[in-house]
Amino acid sequence: MTEKFTALHAEHAQLGASFTDFGGWQMPLKYSSELAEHHAVRTSAGLFDLSHMGEVWVTGADAAAFLDYALVGKISAMAVGKAKYSLICAEDGGIIDDLITYRRPVAADGTDVFLVVPNAGNAQVVAEALATRARGFDVVVTDASAETSLIAVQGPKAQEILLRLVPASQHALLTDLKYYAAVEVEVLIAGAGQQLLLARTGYTGEDGFEIFVANDAAAALWQALIAISEPGELTPAGLASRDSLRLEAGMPLYGNELSRQGDPFAAGLGPVVAVSKEGDFVGKAALVAAKEKGAGVSVGRRLVGLKGLGRRAGRGHYPVLKDGVAIGEVTSGQPSPTLGYPVALAYVDVAHAEPGSALDIDLRGKAEPFEVVALPFYKRQK
Amino acid sequence: MAKVAPELQYSEEHEWISREAGNLVSVGISAVATEALGDIVYVDLPEVGATVTAGQTCGEVESTKSVSDIYAPVTGEVTETNPAVVDDPALINSDPYGAGWLFKVAAESEGPLLSAQDYASKNGGEL
Numbered sequence: 001m002t003e004k005f006t007a008l009h010a011e012h013a014q015l016g017a018s019f020t021d022f023g024g025w026q027m028p029l030k031y032s033s034e035l036a037e038h039h040a041v042r043t044s045a046g047l048f049d050l051s052h053m054g055e056v057w058v059t060g061a062d063a064a065a066f067l068d069y070a071l072v073g074k075i076s077a078m079a080v081g082k083a084k085y086s087l088i089c090a091e092d093g094g095i096i097d098d099l100i101t102y103r104r105p106v107a108a109d110g111t112d113v114f115l116v117v118p119n120a121g122n123a124q125v126v127a128e129a130l131a132t133r134a135r136g137f138d139v140v141v142t143d144a145s146a147e148t149s150l151i152a153v154q155g156p157k158a159q160e161i162l163l164r165l166v167p168a169s170q171h172a173l174l175t176d177l178k179y180y181a182a183v184e185v186e187v188l189i190a191g192a193g194q195q196l197l198l199a200r201t202g203y204t205g206e207d208g209f210e211i212f213v214a215n216d217a218a219a220a221l222w223q224a225l226i227a228i229s230e231p232g233e234l235t236p237a238g239l240a241s242r243d244s245l246r247l248e249a250g251m252p253l254y255g256n257e258l259s260r261q262g263d264p265f266a267a268g269l270g271p272v273v274a275v276s277k278e279g280d281f282v283g284k285a286a287l288v289a290a291k292e293k294g295a296g297v298s299v300g301r302r303l304v305g306l307k308g309l310g311r312r313a314g315r316g317h318y319p320v321l322k323d324g325v326a327i328g329e330v331t332s333g334q335p336s337p338t339l340g341y342p343v344a345l346a347y348v349d350v351a352h353a354e355p356g357s358a359l360d361i362d363l364r365g366k367a368e369p370f371e372v373v374a375l376p377f378y379k380r381q382k
Numbered sequence: 383m384a385k386v387a388p389e390l391q392y393s394e395e396h397e398w399i400s401r402e403a404g405n406l407v408s409v410g411i412s413a414v415a416t417e418a419l420g421d422i423v424y425v426d427l428p429e430v431g432a433t434v435t436a437g438q439t440c441g442e443v444e445s446t447k448s449v450s451d452i453y454a455p456v457t458g459e460v461t462e463t464n465p466a467v468v469d470d471p472a473l474i475n476s477d478p479y480g481a482g483w484l485f486k487v488a489a490e491s492e493g494p495l496l497s498a499q500d501y502a503s504k505n506g507g508e509l
Contacts, residue, residue, distance in 0.1 A: 033475075034446055035421040240420065244446060311424050313444060334446050335423045364449070 006051035007149050007215040011222050015236050023121030025052040027239050034240035038337045041204050041245055042380075045155030046237035047225055054123025055148040055212065056116040056130060060139035063112040067101065069281050070133040072264065074274040075114070078103040083180040083201055087264055087272055088118075088126055093286035094260040095267070096129060097122040098252065100201060102182050115197070115212075117150075119254045133282060149218035153225060154208030154245075156380075157233055162198070162209055164228040165189075174198065179207075190220040203242065205249025205378055247332050247343060250305060250376030256316060256331045257303055257345055263287075266296035266347065267303050268375075301328060301347040305377055306359065306370040308342030311335075314361035314370065320346050321360040321367055327352055330361060336377060343377045344370065383508040384413040387479040392501035393493060395453035398479065402486065407456055410483040411443065411474065414505045419445040422471040427452075427463045427485050434460060436493030441484070443474065456489040 004025045012019070017028035028049060030037060040046050058067060067075035073086035080103050088096045097118045104113040118126035127143040134141050153161060159174065166174055166185050173183045182199035197212040213221050225234060243253070252258050257267055264273050264287065274281075275288050296302045306314065313335045314320075320328035333344030344361065352359060355374045360367035390398040396415035400408040416422065424444035434440040434454035441452035463485045467473050474482040502509050 030420070033421050035423075035472075240447065313424075313449075315449070335444070337446070 004052070006049055007218040008049045008051060008151075008222055011219055012049065012236075017236075017238060020239060022239055023052055023119065023123075025120055027052055028236070030238040030240045031236045034238065034244065035337050037235055037237035037241035038244050040235035041155045041206055041237055041241065042338055043156070044232070045153055045157040045161055045208075045229075045234045046204070046241065047222070047234050048152040048154065048237055048242060049149075049222070050152050050210065051149040051215075051218065052120035053150050054116075054118040054120065054126060054143070054145040055150070056118065056123075056127050057142040057144055058114045058116060058130065058139055059107060059111060059142070060137070061111050062137040063114055063139050065279075066134060066137040066139045067114060067116075068277060068279060069137070070130055071099075071101065072273045072281060072283060072287065073101075074277045075101055075103075080105050081181050081183065083182055083199055085180075085272060087269065088129060089264070089283035089287065090260065091283055091286065093263050093283045093290055095254075095258045095262055095264060096260065097126050098254055098258055098269075099126065102197075102199060104182075104197075122254060147215055149213050149215050150210055151213060151218065151221060151225070152202060152208060152210045153234065154202045154204040154237075155206045158206070158208040161225065161229050161234055165224060189217060189224045192217070192220075194221070196221070203249075203251055204245040205251070205376060206245075206380055243332075244334060244337055247334065247345065248336050248338055248376065248378035250345070250378075252303070252345070253332060263290050263295055265290055266301055268296065270296065296350065298350060300350060302350050302353040303331070304346060304348055304353050305373045305375040306330075306333070306344040306346050306361065307373045307377070308344070308361075309369040309371060311342065312363050312366075312368045313342035314344040314346070314363065314368070319362040320348050320370075321362055322349075322352050324360075324367070326362075327359070333361075338378050342370075348372070383506065384417045385479075386412065386414065386498050386502040386505075386507035386509050388498045388509050390479065390498060391495040392498065393453060393455040393495060395451075395455075396505075397453060397455040399455050399492075399495065400483075405458070405489045406461065406486055407489050408483050408486050409455060410478055411452065412501070412505075412507070413478045414501075414507045415450070416475050416478050416482075419443065419450060420447050421445055422474045425467055425471045425474065425484070427468065428454075428460045430460050430463055432460050434458065434487060436491065443471070452484065454487070455493050455495065456487050457491045457493075458487040458489040460485050461488050462486040
């Protein structure tokens with residue numbers, strides 16, 4: 001596979017980033033210490049390059065009805081300006097990707113406009129699946145991933161920093177912006193006017209923003225965000241801290257917790273599946289059957305949070321034991337930098353999935369005690 | 383580029399040894415290894431009085447991302463462990479050749495060791 005570079009690659013290299021392959025992209029893993037970057041996001045703010053994520057525009061008279069058919073959520077019920085977490089599933093109910101859909105203002109011709117944001121490694125598969133599913137609908141599916149950059153500012157100081165970028169006349173747009181909503185702002189960056197789509201979304205468990213920007217303005221925006229921040233206020237943060245932050249926030253990662261073989265109910269994403277919405281959608285028959293069977297509730301396995309009682313962390317694919325018998329498997333795990341104890345996400349048999357359940361993780365041959373706890377592990381103080 | 387302390391000798395598995403009085407050696411892990419591991423959050427050291435064998439695992443270091451074995455670079459009895467790194471494993475990242483030392487061994491024999499020069503050129507380190 002050819003390695004892809006984001007429009008911000010030179011910025012990362014200049015900041016001394018170490019890089020890693022993620023979904024076919026060379027992405028910054030960390031700039032200095034992943035723990036310092038993690039704590040910076042929890043206490044001040046972090047700056048992330050998420051340009052590897054996909055951006056697929058869906059427009060046309062049938063756009064809402066089409067997304068109701070192509071995704072598992074009831075997208076047509078979204079208000080303009082809102083964002084919604086959803087899944088795209090296969091006919092058998094397997095998860096092709098988890099994604100966020102933004103409903104934008106109607107186009108000049110009066111038709112609906114949506115922006116669908118899939119994960120990096122799935123962007124092409126999702127764009128292709130949407131194009132295939134679009135047959136018979138009056139929609140245009142446009143994959144803008146290659147032209148669009150995405151920069152996130154996450155942390156308690158995120159709003160304060162962005163208010164310095166946005167002209168005062170537009171401050172209310174930002175301060176009034178609700179979680180899971182997006183707005184367009186006009187800003188001046190390096191002397192040039194730029195239109196940015198600013199979303200109050202994120203993957204860290206903190207308040208924060210994700211900013212969609214054209215590739216040719218991405219580096220200028222990145223530099224401007226650093227320039228308007230006080231020293232130590234905004235810390236460039238890589239994928240290592242992004243992973244530990246999302247894990248503390250109990251958020252699933254496609255490829256770890258979610259997969260083509262997994263089902264949404266076992267993953268705790270039952271509420272995302274609108275089984276009762278009118279009309280057919282891809283995967284409906286299989287998902288309705290899984291729900292009726294009690295998948296993830298009374299049969300099979302369920303995704304749970306595990307808190308380590310010792311100091312050792314469970315890692316992906318380590319077996320989860322009950323009295324020495326394997327009853328599950330870790331999907332993600334590491335020492336929680338914020339909480340100070342090991343945390344893990346794991347699929348375990350529903351019989352052992354209730355909070356308080358005492359389990360062990362097989363840590364390279366040694367059983368270490370863990371306890372099932374409610375998710376998320378970490379919740380910010382509002 | 384990771385620093386390689388010129389006065390030390392190194393194993394293939396990225397441990398360093400420092401010769402103290404008599405046959406006593408201090409053992410730690412190189413900056414090449416700590417940079418690859420990332421932030422170290424837990425360390426499991428051999429017990430004082432235990433015998434370690436050159437080339438065999440005798441402990442573990444755990445970083446935010448992974449777990450790695452510590453291999454004994456020499457054979458002999460462990461005489462002392464560093465309580466500071468158990469309390470604050472980040473010392474292994476911040477000062478791998480100094481305050482981040484791991485344990486001391488009364489060495490009876492040594493495994494294959496590399497000079498700092500050879501270790502650095504082999505592992506992309508900087509003297």
